[in-house]
Amino acid sequence: MRSPLATRLAASALAIVALGGAAGCAADPGASNPVPTSTATSAPDPTPTTEAPTAEPTPEPTASPAPQYGAFTFxxxxxxxxxxxxxxxxxxxxxxxxxxxxxxxxxTPEWLVIVPAATMGYQGQSVCTIGGTPAEHQLELGSGSIEQLPEEQIQNLIRGENEGGDR
Structure with a gap:
């Protein structure tokens, strides 16, 4: 007589052998590919989708510094x-x-330039108004600060308002 545990172990071993026999071709290296192939088939679909957006933004940053700002480049x-x-x-x-x-x-000068800067653990920015040409540029405002300008002040500078009391 067998104990219930021995019966379950024997049944489990038999099931493993039966599954191994039914999937005997899966033990072959060539046969294990069909299962991963169906998984791999679904994996390449997201890969081209992921690669396509990655490939598109790459030209954009290259193109964005290229536009001319009057006679100047970025x-x-x-x-x-x-x-x-x-x-x-x-x-x-x-x-x-x-x-x-x-x-x-x-x-005038027609360009407001704000360059982010980091110094001594602070995030600041340089703010300039620039006109003229690259060879003979006109710099009216040139200020470096560890404080960020609020958007309202940036809009004032774009309009030529509140630039140190001269406008």
Whole structure:
């Protein structure tokens, strides 16, 4: 006579052997591919979908610095502002040129340039108004600060209002 536990173990062993026999071809290396193949078939579908959006934004950042801002490029305006304000910061300052904001103003100089900066653990920004040409640029406002300008003040600068009391 067998105990109930021995019977269950024997039945489990028999089931494992039966499953192994029924899926005997699954033990072959070539036969194990059909199961993962169906799983792999669903995996490549999301892969092209994921790759397509990744591939599209890559040209956009490359294209965004290329547009001209009057006679200037994105990089030229950012660098003019950095050069004008770098002395306002500690020597550890790091400028975030890719996140520079450039707005066209309705007054001269026509470009408002805001370059994010990090110094001494603070997040600040350099703010400049620039016009003219790259060879002979006109810098009216050049300020570096560890404080962020509120959007309302940025809009005032775009309109040429409240620039130190001269307008």
């Amino acid at each position: 990089e030229q305006l950012a660098q003019i502002c950095i050069d004008a304000t770098v002395s306002s910061y500690a020597p550890d300052v790091v400028f975030d040129i890719p996140n520079t904001r450039i707005e066209q103003r309705i007054v």
